[in-house]
Amino acid sequence: MSLLVIGSVAFDAIDTPFGSTGKIIGGAASYISLATSMLSKNVGLVAVVGEDFDFDFVENLKTRGVDTQGLQVKKGEKSFFWHGKYHMDMNSRDTITTELNVLGDFDPIIPADWKNPEYVMLGNLSPDVQLTTLERIESRPKLVVMDTMNFWMDIALDTLHKVIAKVDVLTINDEEARQLSGEYSLVKAARKIREMGPKYLIIKKGEHGALLFGENEDIFFCPALPLEEVFDPTGAGDTFAGGFIGYLASVGKTDFESMKKAIVYGSAMASYCVEKFGTERLQELTEDMLNERLAKFDRLMRLNA
């Protein structure tokens, strides 16, 4: 099934207690595209980069079957740049720099081939751009999944609410769920956020897994795989979202039971993402590796042998 991905394609610089990177490939849509392309063979990317971008990465996406016609390259301009620094616990981080550059006035032009996608992943971006993207899609997709972050809650809350009202699934972390709802209890927060529009809400809790809230008080919990070492958590949330929607697009489903399995796929992929800096580990990921980790999740979660 066709899956349209929109989000940042960027340069990142990352500091962790284990070391620092120079400029490396980052961006929500980079992680999402790498993850979705493992599962779904009909993925289209809408994003913008500057002339300074690393175009080997774009070629790499193409060889994975990602249609990059919707990737705009702005002559004489610089790509989005984000610099983050993780604390000792690797769960929390500070943003040192956000340079919007080409993202500052990004007009998401959707190629004709991608105006009627069945699945849409609105990766982390300004809610204005997310909204414009939805307005430019000609028929209602089967499923729209949206990711966002506290940055947009702080500076663009009204528009953010307009997007949230139009999507089927929202993925945010626990802190953001509390900020958006004004509730400390995640159950109360989920109820309030679902009343804002999305039928389903996924609350990500980093190394403590993810919760899926659905209709009729349905809740599903998927743990994160306990890992000996988390090297760099950047992109884990995007990889998770990519695995989640990529799985659903590959089976053509959108029901709660399928979402439970999709969350396990997202979590398995995210568990690889954090093992190396940036997108490096995801680029090495094979189907066998994914299956191995899915089996580990099965053992981790199974109550009876």
Ligand code: AMP
């Ligand atoms: P995550 O670790 O899943 O929250 O995603 C990290 C990625 O989000 C990085 O690769 C950044 O390039 C990207 N990112 C950070 N801030 C923003 C922003 N304000 N808009 C779009 N993308 C962002």
